[in-house]
Amino acid sequence: MKHLITAFAYDKRGRLLSIGRNNYVKSHPTQARLAAKVGQPQKIYLHAEIDALLKARQKVHLLVVVRVKKDGTYGNARPCAICREAIRFFGVTHVEHS
Secondary structure, eight states: OEEEEEEEEEEETEEEEEEEOSSSSBBBBHHHHHHHHOTTOOOBBHHHHHHHHHHHHOOEEEEEHHHHHHEEEOOOOOHHHHHHHHHHTTTTOEEOOO
16 A cells, blocks of 8 residues: 545534545546546546545535555645546535645
8 A cells, every 4th residue: 555545524514424545446437537537537546535525425515635654654635636626526615634
């Protein structure tokens, strides 16, 4: 495993709706569509942000994204172009990342 990225989706009242994790073997049609839309069709494996947004099943107000490196330290978890498109597509209001 390269690193662990975890995304936490919250509603407007601060209630945790879902937790998503990156996956290096699993894909989803939404992941593939968004990857193709931003010109990266080869990036079909599920990103934590998209996993959390799909699992939430309702409007996400806040998405918190955290990256933990192999050595256990935190790394930059700024959403990639695919995840930024997903954030726009799902109408997320706020995003925080490590």
